[in-house]
Amino acid sequence: MTAGALPWPGGPLDLTDVLPPDVPQAEDDVRVRRLLKAAVEAVDAPDVVFALSRDGRRTVRTGGTAPPPPVPRERSRYELGSASKTFTGLLLAHLTHTGLLSGGEPAAALLNTARRPGEHPVTLAHLITHTSGLPALPADFFVRALPEWRTNSYARYPAERVVDAFLRHRQHRRPGTRWHYSNFGVAVLGHALAAATATPWDDLLTGQVLGPLGLSATTLAPGGPDTDATGHRKDGTTPVPPLTVGGFQAAGAVRATPHDLLTFLEAHLDPADRPLTGALRAVRRPVLRRGLGHRHVHTVAWFRHPTERGPMYFHGGATLGQQAFLGFRPDTGTALAAMCTRRFRARDAFIPTAYALLAEM
Template sequence: MGAQSTPPSLPEPFPTISPELARLLRPLFSNASPTSGVAVAVIRGAERTVACRGYLDRSGKRPVRADTRFELGSVTKTFTALLLAEMVARGEVRYDDPIDRYLPAGAVPGYPHDRPITLLHLATHTSGLPRLPVGLVPTSVPRWFTNPYATFSAAHLLRALPRTPVRGMPGAQVRYSSLGCGLLGLVLENAAGLRYEELLASRVCDPLGLVDTSCGPGRESVTGYRRGRRVPSFRLPALPGAAALRSTADDMLRFLQAHLAVDAVPIPERTGAAVTLRAALRDVGKPRVEHRRTGARICLIWNQRLSAEGDLVFQSGSTRSFSAFAGFNPSAQVGLVAMASTLPGLRRRFTQTAYEMLRRLSG
């Protein structure tokens, strides 16, 4: 594909930052493929930095910028967790509410025990629900390498829930479940009487000034590729709260800043969300359960690991064409966001490198 697939020159990602910070961040850019669009945002004390490399697509005409949108994958779950904490702060829902209260009659997983699944179980991956909904994989196979979940609707999900197995006692063990967090988004929708995206916009994104964070179309986005072909934008109509958001380095910088400096974050009082959103930002990072196998602690969706540099709070995600990482260290007042249009084989390496960068920035 020649120059069409590999632009002749890439813009320098570090034109204005210190040599020391450029040295720390360079491995993130080298662990994405040469044709990837990459955006990295850093908070370090009073310092705020965004560095970008690459182009929106393989035409090589439009460079990635701080306001370019990327697919967040499972980093979306941290927004759903913040929405849950905000609705708890308002008194609209409680962490120990059973999910049955907010689902149609008969559209509830069968429990092997008398203990019901609660909202907190969904937000801490302790529900016992499987990773993905029953029936999703067969419908997704024909589109597995492009947009596998696009035709699996909320109606499909509600029909699948009664056939969904619950493994063990809810609350007993951490088992990662995208279904659980996506179901949490649906539960919050039903509790508030608003669609997930509308609810998230009014309670979280608008008050925090996240102007380019949404599930749908928006400002210019990076295009993903597989084997030289464009991959359609990721869609997850049944479970938007699990992995459907897109955002920019600018917006994610504001999102992390809100977690690091709760009292200083400018939330317009007229929105009515200032008190409840600040309470939610404090609540969302509190550890709730411990992962027996890894020793990591689970907050509301966020993972927390103790290190010599302090408590590292983080979440990673991916879609068919993108990788994303978001993390922060409250004691060091450090935050890092890294987003890239990555090839499948480089996703884990990219997010692991981002985690190591967060540790080094904290030191």
């Protein structure tokens, strides 16, 4: 699961063929296919998928350095890593919109009803916006994860340890005063939401988000080689085991097919007359600005960057063997889901290529 914002203003993909707004649909479709082909070819990974929805018309292009797998790439499930947080953010927005929660509840009091909130408690809103003051990972995470650091580091840190580490954590900074990306914080949020609703996390997310949006090919656990894509190390040839997230479900457990991801993103493009309409609208509203000139804008689920015609929303993610990028642009009716099966490397082309493609569409 990656940490931090995605700073790239562009990438290696040559997008000089981008479409003006008055191009006929047939020509638009041809150029979209050409751009997706170029994007796939720019990424050096065993399996690559770029899935685009433009005004409701879907185009999926696949490729990669490895032979085609037994399950077609466009039908496989891919690990989203930190892009799973967009599902968690939408769930919190939905629970808030329906009045079950306010977002201002102290997380510790939900996880331990005998706990009295302090003067400046960490709230659910702090956890989803990475302003809780928590570190990226618990202090003892690395020691426990070391034996499986290259294969399945999160699996050695179960839910009860995540909760216990949070309840024992001593704040060094007042919540809400500093932004610091934290897988730990979003994991705690998931456990707090489960406690507040008396519902296990898998059932909560499935019942409140995946089911209503019709995401039947999206899961929260490995499904096996007949359904899931296989990740690889940096060398692009050594396979890695499927991700097991331990107690970090809310921060990185989602795995999904390209078409399910487009369904998820299309709901964000046009929330009207859909399940979760209020929440889908809420996750597009800025809630935090940071950095020089407050240029970095965040919602409760997405990073938001400006373009010439309107904002684009996006989130990336990476696991030990896969990468993902999700994004959408309401101004152009465009949604993009991109995946590849190779661990992130320095100067990796995948995220910059996906970002540039969405920014120019």
